Amino acid sequence: MQNSPRKVYFVSNGTAITAETLGISLLAQFPDHQFQMRTIPFVDTLEKAHKVRDEINDGLGEVNHVPIIICTMGDPELMEIINQARAMIIDPFGDILPRLEKVLAAQHLQPGQSHRTANPSVYESRIDAIDYAMIHDDGGKTQNYDEADIILIGVSRSGKTPSCLYLALQFGIKAANYPITEEDMEYEKLPEPLRPFKERLFGLTTDLHRLVNIRQERRPNSRYSSLTQCRYELRAVEEMYQRHKINYINTSAMSVEEISARIIRDNELQRIELP
Amino acid sequence: MQNSPRKVYFVSNGTAITAETLGISLLAQFPDHQFQMRTIPFVDTLEKAHKVRDEINDGLGEVNHVPIIICTMGDPELMEIINQARAMIIDPFGDILPRLEKVLAAQHLQPGQSHRTANPSVYESRIDAIDYAMIHDDGGKTQNYDEADIILIGVSRSGKTPSCLYLALQFGIKAANYPITEEDMEYEKLPEPLRPFKERLFGLTTDLHRLVNIRQERRPNSRYSSLTQCRYELRAVEEMYQRHKINYINTSAMSVEEISARIIRDNELQRIELP
Numbered sequence: 289m290q291n292s293p294r295k296v297y298f299v300s301n302g303t304a305i306t307a308e309t310l311g312i313s314l315l316a317q318f319p320d321h322q323f324q325m326r327t328i329p330f331v332d333t334l335e336k337a338h339k340v341r342d343e344i345n346d347g348l349g350e351v352n353h354v355p356i357i358i359c360t361m362g363d364p365e366l367m368e369i370i371n372q373a374r375a376m377i378i379d380p381f382g383d384i385l386p387r388l389e390k391v392l393a394a395q396h397l398q399p400g401q402s403h404r405t406a407n408p409s410v411y412e413s414r415i416d417a418i419d420y421a422m423i424h425d426d427g428g429k430t431q432n433y434d435e436a437d438i439i440l441i442g443v444s445r446s447g448k449t450p451s452c453l454y455l456a457l458q459f460g461i462k463a464a465n466y467p468i469t470e471e472d473m474e475y476e477k478l479p480e481p482l483r484p485f486k487e488r489l490f491g492l493t494t495d496l497h498r499l500v501n502i503r504q505e506r507r508p509n510s511r512y513s514s515l516t517q518c519r520y521e522l523r524a525v526e527e528m529y530q531r532h533k534i535n536y537i538n539t540s541a542m543s544v545e546e547i548s549a550r551i552i553r554d555n556e557l558q559r560i561e562l563p
Numbered sequence: 564m565q566n567s568p569r570k571v572y573f574v575s576n577g578t579a580i581t582a583e584t585l586g587i588s589l590l591a592q593f594p595d596h597q598f599q600m601r602t603i604p605f606v607d608t609l610e611k612a613h614k615v616r617d618e619i620n621d622g623l624g625e626v627n628h629v630p631i632i633i634c635t636m637g638d639p640e641l642m643e644i645i646n647q648a649r650a651m652i653i654d655p656f657g658d659i660l661p662r663l664e665k666v667l668a669a670q671h672l673q674p675g676q677s678h679r680t681a682n683p684s685v686y687e688s689r690i691d692a693i694d695y696a697m698i699h700d701d702g703g704k705t706q707n708y709d710e711a712d713i714i715l716i717g718v719s720r721s722g723k724t725p726s727c728l729y730l731a732l733q734f735g736i737k738a739a740n741y742p743i744t745e746e747d748m749e750y751e752k753l754p755e756p757l758r759p760f761k762e763r764l765f766g767l768t769t770d771l772h773r774l775v776n777i778r779q780e781r782r783p784n785s786r787y788s789s790l791t792q793c794r795y796e797l798r799a800v801e802e803m804y805q806r807h808k809i810n811y812i813n814t815s816a817m818s819v820e821e822i823s824a825r826i827i828r829d830n831e832l833q834r835i836e837l838p
Contacts, residue, residue, distance in 0.1 A: 321667055380659070389633065394595065449693060500730060502687075545580055
């Protein structure tokens with residue numbers, strides 16, 4: 289193992305989201321290593337590509353090991369230049385596109401050819417879902433639950449809002465969320481606005497100490513963030529899920545991406561068409 | 564070119580976000596082809612892997628060409644099973660991990676070993692940024708602009724809200740947004756809440772017909788969605804950007820991802836640490 293972190297560059301002529309997503313997944317397989325990652329998007333001219341190559345080569349003096357470049361370039365001429373960097377270069381497009389060309393019996397896009405244009409109806413569904421999530425966040429409006437694809441419930445700070453926003457942005461899913469308050473916990477019945485929509489409810493819960501920590505960040509040393517209060521709320525809400533046979537997950541060890549993917553799978557939600 | 568759409572599967576023992584992101588980028592290189600894509604996440608047991616393999620093979624009868632599987636499996640034993648599907652199989656982990664092992668002089672994770680645990684401070688920054696975006700959406704609260712990393716401005720429906728949410732969720736960037744209204748356009752000066760923060764302002768604009776279409780979806784045949792009104796607002800807001808030397812971009816042909824990546828680059832914003 290090296291002492292100084294290994295430099296890793298995610299480079300692309302576009303947003304570099306693909307290079308970064310793939311790169312982070314790959315590096316997660318080496319948890320004992322330290323990486324110093326940098327994303328360089330929009331490297332879309334020869335000049336910019338030369339600059340990136342030179343920057344990477346100039347950075348070599350500082351470290352005693354070879355940097356890693358994960359590069360998704362739509363343009364082979366730009367890739368050529370990045371290939372001149374003194375680095376280990378991962379070029380998934382270069383590896384995979386020739387195989388796809390063969391099986392599809394087609395050439396891939398040449399530089400300057402235009403991509404598939406974004407489907408406007410997909411854009412619209414995404415925007416509609418975001419509008420829906422914003423209006424129906426935190427029990428803000430409960431009148432239009434018949435339009436919801438899913439209604440997330442849970443105690444304050446169990447991950448409802450980020451999950452709803454991610455479901456909307458990434459998948460065009462209309463997700464509302466409703467906070468279960470102490471008052472709601474005193475009754476055997478479900479909170480009134482939720483009762484007609486039992487089939488669309490999905491519960492979130494979390495570990496006691498995690499909840500305490502997150503609430504402490506917000507209102508330190510309050511009743512709200514106390515161990516006793518958090519324990520009471522989590523028990524009450526889990527009992528509520530069980531009593532009403534509402535499916536739920538514990539989000540403690542999960543990222544927003546994982547929570548959302550689980551919600552989609554467990555509820556067989558229909559996401560918008562892939563592009 | 565084939566007539567029926569080519570079946571494509573994104574398969575993973577995790578969320579399948581990596582397989583899907585990479586796959587969509589690759590397929591975008593073949594804009595003349597039709598694909599029928601399906602994402603299958605959480606294939607994390609031998610039983611589930613067998614089921615996926617069988618499903619893919621069973622689907623073969625319906626089409627006259629070989630399906631494509633893009634599979635990111637952390638576990639070689641599961642990958643082995645997917646490899647038995649009668650399909651063209653793209654396995655970027657299998658291709659790349661051995662090369663990374665060599666350069667890092669380390670073995671990658673074995674099944675059952677645990678991943679790097681998520682950095683709680685990164686999670687916190689992300690959640691803080693989401694809270695910030697929710698509170699400071701649509702000019703809702705203008706008091707805490709000194710905490711903003713960036714303040715997006717623009718006319719109604721130019722893409723401010725989705726961009727702010729994406730910046731928060733994906734990059735932990737605190738982004739506020741402020742709608743430029745007709746009233747604001749009548750003055751030479753910037754709207755009052757924005758004046759002390761000129762350095763943090765970034766403008767969005769869009770094409771006239773795109774704006775008309777998006778507004779028509781919301782309030783058909785209204786003054787708000789009329790050609791005259793949209794033209795007036797776009798001209799006025801672009802003049803405002805120029806008068807006050809505020810950088811801006813036209814978001815018409817851009818996805819939320821692209822808008823966000825451009826905002827980060829153009830403003831040299833500091834995103835949260837990569838995992």
